[in-house]
Amino acid sequence: MKKRGLAIPYIIWMAIFVVSPLIIVIIYAFTNETGQFSLEHFQGMGLYSGVFGTSFFLAFVATAFCLLIGYPLAYVLSRESPNVRKISLILIMLPMWMNFLLRTYAWMSILESNGFLNRFLVFIGLPPLHIINTEAAVVIGMIYNFLPFMVLPIYSVIIKIDHKVIEAAQDLGANSIVVFRRIIFPLSLPGVLSGITMVFIPSVSTFVISKLLGGGMTLLLGDLIETQFLGNTYNPHLGSAISLVMMAIVMICMAVMHRFGEGEEEAVLL
């Protein structure tokens, strides 16, 4: 079994580029500027509780919307003919080939006060909306960017459900609502859980979307971390501490959710 050796280069690679960077973040978080052990960055964290609140709230709202839109979409797609399915899936993936910054930037043209959406609303006789530079715009940006990450995992799980199980349920007298509630939904839970993870984590940590669509009015955790590393308030120690707390909260949320979802899948937890 010499084949096992083929994995060694990548195991070394992971040790250097995956594990040790995280250890460095932990070390930075627990030391101060002079390199001494210190908890000062965690003690000052209360100052940012508002930012933590906003970030988690907006990410939660965006994830909920993605689930509300993404689940039915995945379900509907799974029942289409193979050709429609294939084209639809390509259509879902394709936008990623246009840089995501640019796509988000394009939303500015749509949502602006005299943007396309408002022009359309005025055209059909409705009052214009004020969306740009609000939290609503940030949430729209998150839904837009991360919706595919909700649809694809759910779809990939639903499509694999054995049709015989559904037929068996129908033979035993279950109507389509019961089939969905008792068979399809429980079996699709692993996909739902991974979809939620894939949407929630980038949403809670984004800094680009809030900067472009929130117009600097909404400060999110991502913005906070970014300014500690590349912004004008350079302080990697504080930045690491904030990152660590954010990761910890996310991991706790995910663990709770998995317990809740009966921990069906091992693949997602960090």
Add this chain to the structure above:
Amino acid sequence: MRKHRVGSRLFIGLIALFLYAPIVVLIVFSFNATKSRTLWAGFSFEWYIKLFQDSRIMSACTTTLLVAVLATLIAMVVGTATAIGFSSMKKRPRSFFLLLNNIPLINADIITGVSLMLLFVFMGTALAGFGRIINHMVGTSTGFHVQLGFLTLLLAHITFDIPYVILSITPKLRQLDKNLFEAAQDLGAPPWQSFWKVVLPEIRPGIFNGMLIAFTMSIDDFVISYFTAGSGVSTLAMEIYSMTRKRISPEINAISTLLFLIVLLLLIIINIRQVRQDKTNARPDTMLSAIDTTEEDSAPYPTMNA
């Protein structure tokens, strides 16, 4: 039943509108005669012409493509070898390493970015210190340094590309009949040849998928590049980001439209070829099963970071 179909098609259509509205806006306004991003002033190729004279954008474009291509190729080789290595491990170590492999996928991009940045800065200082000692001992003055730049950018991209390749090959390897490899060897093929002739053709679709996803992720990435590229090099995404503070030049719309159309064309060609191939040998594999994997064997999930 019919009505149901119409309803679901309408729903799919609405989502498509939501997903494509910004892209249509971008493409249409790449042909605008003025710089405005909301007011149409007439058709023109102005931005396409300006684009090819703009050395900043062209070099950012080259960097983006070069990093994506190199990272994808390296990830393909390393990822394939690793997936094979993992598949011959016992369950315990294998699931442990697959868990580690998932970290860059699950972790928030910004954390991957800043942690790699800290690593590179640390390596830089360590290496500089080491270099000083060496120079002192040998009496030379060779420069030892790791600076944020093209190399660190590439290392970062390889790091987040490999997991995708591994995840899309692993299920193919699981489906592979272990006896085939041994049969080939029994028949006298050396290991290398049995790999090349027996294993590789079976896992090729997985390798292609992994490369496609890895390439997509590299092209689309902004956050990790932003933290690991330093100030010397910039990718298209970073160029766009630095422009957003004022106003994005429609040249960017133009280059993005071009890249988008090239990819679209490639996908169409691949698909047509695949349809033809399916007709001739009725064997559905190849490239676009990036989408199919999600159907048949789904690597843990079509995990993609954003």
